[in-house]
Amino acid sequence: MSGNLVAAAAGSTDLSLSLPQQLTVIALCALTAFISHLALAVFNDGVRPFMLDFIQGRTTRSATTAVSFGLSAGFIFGLGAPMALSTGVLNPWLVFLPTDILGILSPKKWLAPILGAAWGAVIVFGLNGANSFAHDLPVDFLTAMQQMSTPILFLFTLFPVLAITKQFGKVRGAIAGAVELVLVVATMKLWPNVFAGAIAMAVGVLMLIAFAVSKDLRQRKLERAERIANGDGAAEATPDDDDPMASLFSASATRLRKHLPLFMLLGAGVCLLAQMHVFGGGEATSFLIAKGDYSGAAQVDFYRVFGFIPLIATTALASGAYGIAGFTLVYPIGYLLPNPWLALICGAAVFAVEVSALSWIGRVLGGLPSVRDSSEHLRGAISDSLQLAILFGSLMAANAMGGGLGILVVGGLYLVNEAMGRVVVRMAAAPAAVIVGGILLNVLYWLDLFTPVKGG
């Protein structure tokens, strides 16, 4: 009873999909399955390298399906599904990983979009059902989950500091940390309406990029000086070394450019999905979208892009298959756009630029090893900060649902998952524990063994 009042008061948490939204998800799933069938793009970054052998005919469709299933299953059931159930919004692991598998699995071209659309229907109706069921429960864990957004936003603010510390040492890390802290406090004081971490995050990322680029430029100058000192012999050796990689990369880029119209359609679709505000692209974004904080979600996913550009570009150039969401830049753009038509246009334009620029991006990244390093440290730092934020936010949600008993159940389930070797991916373990804990508390409520903590 009291739980329902809380849900009604929150208002923005009505996440049931309208008919046009349902049809969009189904159509997009059909498209992504078709594209995966043609081996033009897969969402799973881990599957992408394996697409090269498939494209070149050195391996079979069924063997590639097995690889795709093996690398994706854990993320569908261990990350995508618990995230969707605990936030009520869709995410790429739930939407795109199964269409990766279904597309590759499908023996015939016409069957791939049908299988994809079927999956789209399953998630649309499944999620709508699960959402309305969860909100009707006396202990409403979806509303409790909104506790997540504060720890996510504020701890995520720190990710550039972690990356700088790991890549460039304690001193620069400490400086970056101090600068960010000052900026957060200043933002709170001077612009109370802006998210406190917005400026700090931007400056932190710029510092990391500046450190990395200057290191690479210094290194390049050093190498040039060495080459001159050693005479001409060394200078001739370098371009020759690069050859196999350059030819592999350019063949892939040409293959992808040939299908530019299809990629533009894909970009339009993914951007539209983000614009509908029923989808969160990053690991933590779903919680922000569910709460209606679209500008917060856009910031988090925008900075996340920096961690993924080199990964997606190099795997795409090495394999000839692109990412279903591209560089994921269409996510933040989609969240912020005011209407669906603009989303379609912008999504198509962004994908056109990304695919056309791929070859150039690969060449630039090849010359900037520290920048590639930075992106790996960024991804590591994002995981580290979000892991803590999601764990802490889940415990806060547990506390909101059931006080000490809630913390005991949710924290306990998290620790058991750790002890069992992480059956559920670490990032999703705590939210999954909140769902299980929420169901358990509801059962206890029906048995008259538990009274919901507070009335809102």
Next chain:
Amino acid sequence: MTKILTGGVGKAQVAETVQKLALDGVDVVVSSDMDAAMKLRAGQADYYLGTCHTGAGASLGVLLGLLGSGACHTFGRSVPTEDEVTALIGDGKKVFGFGMDQIDAAAPVIARAIAAHGA
């Protein structure tokens, strides 16, 4: 001396984990996928350990394209046994990918198998 390169998201952690084992005849160096691909091709290094969220994307990346699937293997997010790794090394695998949340468990197993093979 067997030279192992590490790459991917958890490369520093993998190198640290392997160094702590203090295995005889094994030298471990932090690298990156592009760099390692060229070094393995040129014979300047012997093995590559890559990590990322899936165990295959960032960790294998360019290596699979340049060295071919015959030299690469991913354990995904599972933890292999030393016998499995030894068998794979026997098959000519040089590049191993695994999940970054399994580094503590997987890296020592693979490194020990490599050391035993080299000895």
